[in-house]
Amino acid sequence: MTDIVQPLSGTGIGLRQPHYREVFERRPELAFLEVHSENFFLDGGASMHALERARAAYPISLHGVGLSLASADALAGEHLAKLKRLVDRVEPALVSEHLCWGGVGGVHFNDLLPFPYTGEALALLADRIDRVQATLRRRILVENLSAYVECRHSAMTETAFLAELARRTGCGLLLDVNNLYVNAINFGFDPAARLGELAGDSIGQMHLAGHAVVDDCLIDTHGSLVCDPVWSLYEEACRRFGPKPTLIEWDTDLPALDVLLSQAAQADAIARREVAHA
Template sequence: MNSTPSPYIGFGLGLRTCYFEEIIATNPKVDWFEIISENYFVAGGKPWHYLSQIKERYPIVMHGVSMSIGSTSDVNFDYLDKLKKTINRVQPLWISDHLCFSSLGDFNSHDLLPMPYTEESLTHLSQRLSIVQDYLERPLILENVSSYLTYQASEMNEWTFLAELHNRTGCQFLLDINNIYVSARNHQFDPNEFLDAIPQSAIAQIHLAGHSDFGSHIIDTHDQPICDAVWELFSKFANSHTPVNTMIERDDNFPDFKEIMAELTHARSLAPSNWKNYEYA
């Protein structure tokens, strides 16, 4: 299954439980919301109660965290069945997960582990992606993960690997600019080289988030404000690319909703005019 371009709908936010009531009460100037897929694998409860109201007002996309598409274990069709049922219920504009592995046999790291960047991995991912997309009957967008180690077996850098995966499969990517910055700092490469190497046709979405800086290394915690360096990377990217759906992601240490909205407003301000939804410009 070849991926088709995702529609451009503007600037979004990660939908988190602590903001449900304020979103419903205030109808904030947000173009779309992204939900964590696995949070909605249950039949009912608080998440569905609020989502049913929010999705009447805003487009919704789905983002998974536990598919482990890069694993060498058998494809988890029980997981895919739950995901497909949730997709059918939510009717998201698109779905995504991470280009990584987190499980191997009965072992689950509960972390997003990077792939070795090899020809063998490209073949493996191409096959797995085809199986997953055929089962779900829709394209799957893959997100680059942050990394804290590299593999001696790797035969190419990450951005060359992503570009080649796109060439072979037509898949699109969710570029997390914070993750690129984290990996660039940890492994001492130029994040602009990464961003410049990914074809425009391969980019479906952007994440902007924060991290924790420990000096010698940084950790992708998504619990801090977006730093100036990540804003600068996004600004340069936006002003050299056609519009890409862009989202503010926060997963812990949640501030007042107005602070998240301020980051969304700042993202809009850094992008050229053709990126803006004029209703909210």
């Protein structure tokens, strides 16, 4: 495995089509831009032109949603081949994928679904991540999931599972702080304690996002401001692990660009404060 570009530091935002023109014209101070890999699998067209323009101005993080690493189906070779072409073309700073499944029996559910944290699942995922990293010839990051059911057969916590997966494969972790908080509220555990199950050197990126509060749970929506408890958990993560490349993730009810930039500035301020206190 090889690293194509220098490691990132600082905060980025997701590049979304309504903000293309403003980002290219204003060139705001950002550490990187992140895009969903699958949106750029075509070899040409307007989307690829926009990504190439973005790549000329900023480091790029590719974030995948469709590889379905934990599916009982075979690893999707065609999907992986498309991802490799994109990686070779863009030479991103980071490549990440959700640790989940999203289809079985050839049927795609258009969702990011949980799975039991067992030794069997660990062996399956370790093999698949090894194959993905060998194909891409680089380390990838895998992201913890927001979930609304727990599997009764799980033999370990999600964070312990992630830590062991990183140890076995050399992959990195994308710590989604909002997802950890959502699960903590939904399932009744201490999110700060779960941070203690992770090794700081395995964490290659963090995500921050908003969620919705409904009657009996929290829903990860990526459609609102980061809330105060998630900011506090992010502070704790920075305190434990040091600053990591951090993304302000916002995918629905997209606000004005300045809202995202303000959230990015807040994340930068927290990271700088933790460095000063270290």
